C-alpha cells in the first residue's frame with residue numbers, strides 16, 4: 005500500500021522531496037495493532053497539547069514584557085485589555101496542567117502495558133527526555149507572570165543547585181545572572197521558555213520515528229505476527245483519536261471556563277516581592293510528587309539526589325523489570341504492585357502540598373521509600389518470581405475470543 | 417471505553433479531593449458565605465450591588481487602598497452609562513504632561529484613566545498606616561482563597577478579642593484574618609455610606625456590596641468567560657457525538 009500520487013503537482017514535489025509520502029506513511033498507512041484501547045489516545049492528546057501551548061504561547065509573547073517591573077502588569081494587561089487575552093492566558097496556564105495530566109496518564113499506560121521493554125527502550129527514553137524538558141519548560145513558564153509564587157518558587161528551585169559540593173554556590177549565581185533571582189533571571193527564563201517547546205517538538209518527532217520503527221505496543225503486549233493483527237492508522241485510529249480528543253477538550257473546557265484558577269495558587273496574583281516570603285511555598289501540582297521526595301530527607305544534597313534519582317530509575321526501568329511478558333494483563337502480581345505504586349504516587353502528590361512538619365515528614369519518607377522499593381526491589385523480584393497467565397497465540401486470536409457476537413454477525 | 421471513563425472519573429475525583437483538601441487546610445479558618453449571585457455555572461455579577469460597592473470603595477476604602485488596574489471605562493460593564501463613567505472619571509484629578517513648554521499640568525480624569533492610588537508610594541502608604549501596607553485591591557479577590565467570601569468575612573469579622581488574646585498596639589482583632597491581628601481599623605459600620613438607591617446601608621450590606629465590586633474588579637471577564645464556555649462545551653458535545661457515530665461506523669467491519 006505504498007504512496008503513489010496521481011496529482012501531477014504532488015508528483016512533482018514528491019520526486020524532489022518525498023515528504024508527502026512520508027506523512028502518508030506515518031499518518032495513513034501506519035499498520036497499527038487493531039486492539040488498541042482508549043489508553044492509547046493520550047499520546048496524540050499530548051501532541052495536541054504541545055501545539056496548543058506553542059500557539060497560545062507565541063500569541064501571549066506578543067503582549068508580554070519580560071522585565072521585573074513590567075511582567076506582572078503586562079499579564080494583567082493581557083487579561084483585561086487584549087481581545088480574548090483572558091482566554092489565551094487561561095488556555096496556556098490550564099493547558100500546562102492538561103499537558104501534564106495527559107502525559108502522566110500516557111506514562112502510566114506505558115508502565116501498565118510494559119511499553120518500555122525491548123525493542124522500545126529508546127522510545128521510552130525519548131519520552132522521558134520529553135518529560136524532563138516539559139518540567140523545565142513549565143517551571144520557567146510559571147516564573148514569567150512574576151507573582152509571589154513565581155519569584156519564590158524560582159528562588160527555592162534554583163537554590164537546590166547550591167547543594168552541589170564546592171561549585172554549587174557558583175552555579176546558582178550563574179543561573180541567576182546575579183546574586184538573587186532578578187531581572188537577568190526573568191529574561192533568560194523567558195528566552196528558554198520560548199525555546200524549549202520547539203526542542204520538545206523535535207524530540208517528539210524522534211519519539212514517533214522510534215515508535216513507527218517497531219510499531220505500537222498493545223493491551224496484550226504481544227508482538228504483531230501478521231497482517232491479521234493490524235489495521236491502517238487512518239481511518240480507524242484517526243477517528244478514534246478524534247473522539248478521544250473531543251471528550252478531552254470538554255474536560256479541559258470545564259477547567260478553562262469554569263474554574264480557571266483552581267489549579268493555580270492565589271499568591272501568584274500578588275506581584276513578586278523579594279522582601280515578603282509567602283507562608284507556604286508550594287510548586288504547581290504536577291511537581292508535587294517530586295517536591296515530596298525532595299523534602300523526604302533532612303539533607304539538601306540527599307534530597308536533590310533522591311529527586312533526580314526518582315527520574316533516573318525510570319530510565320533504568322527496561323532493565324529493572326526482569327519479566328519478558330509486557331502487559332500487566334498476564335502478570336497478576338505485577339498488576340497488584342502497579343496499582344499500589346499508583347496510590348503511592350497519589351500519596352506523594354498529596355504530601356508534597358503539605359508543610360514539612362509533624363507526621364507529614366514520616367509519611368513523606370515512607371512514600372518516598374516505597375517509590376524506590378517498587379522500582380529497585382519489587383520490580384526485579386516480581387519479574388523473576390511471578391508465574392504469568394497463559395498468553396493468547398496472537399493479537400487477533402485475543403480479539404476474536406472476546407467478541408463472540410461480533411464474530412457471528414460480522415461479515416468479511 | 418466505559419471502563420476507561422469510570423477509572424478516569426475515579427482518579428479525577430480522588431485527585432481533586434486530594435488537591436482540594438491540600439488547599440483547604442492552608443487557611444484553616446472557615447469563612448462566612450456572602451451568598452453571592454456570581455457563583456455557579458450561570459452566575460452573573462449583581463449590577464446593583466456592584467454599583468453600590470463602587471460607592472463604598474470610593475467613599476471608604478479609597479482613602480487607603482488603590483485600585484490601579486481598573487480603568488474607568490470598564491465600569492460600563494457594571495451598567496453605568498457613558499456619561500456616568502465620564503462624570504466618575506472627571507471627579508479625579510490627574511497629573512499629565514509635559515505640555516509643549518515642558519510643564520506638567522493637572523487635568524480631570526478621562527474614561528481611559530485608571531483609579532488613582534491614594535499614596536504616592538509604598539513608604540508614604542506605610543507611614544500613614546502605622547507601618548502596614550494597605551494592598552492595592554484590583555486583584556485582592558483572586559489573591560486570596562475564596563476571595564469574595566474572604567473579603568466579606570474580614571470586613572464583617574471585627575470583634576472583641578477572646579479573653580487572653582493579645583492584640584498589639586495599632587492592630588485590631590479580626591476573626592478571619594490569618595493570625596487575627598490586622599492593621600486595618602474596622603472600615604465599615606452601619607451607615608458608613610448613604611445609598612442613593614434606597615438600600616439600607618447596614619454593615620453587612622456594605623460589606624457584601626463592596627465584595628461584589630472587588631470580585632468584578634479582579635475578574636471583569638467572568639461573564640464572557642462563562643458564556644463562551646457554555647457555547648464551546650455544547651459544540652464539543654455535538655462534535656463528540658458525531659465523532660462517536662463515525663467511529664462506530666468505521667470500526668463496524670473490524671473483528
Ligand code: HEM
Pocket residue numbers: 043044045046047048050051052054107110111114117119120124127128130131132133134135204208211212215219220221222
Ligand atoms: C510531549 C509529550 C509526548 C508526546 C507528544 C508523545 C506522543 C506519543 C504518541 C503520538 C505516541 C503514539 C500513540 C500512543 O501510544 O499513545 C506515543 C507513544 C509512546 N510514548 Fe509518548 N509522547 C509524549 C511523552 C511521552 C513520555 C513522557 C513518555 C514516557 C516516559 C512516553 C512514552 C511513550 C511510549 C513508551 C510509547 C509507545 C507506547 C506504545 O505504543 O504502547 N511518551 N507517544
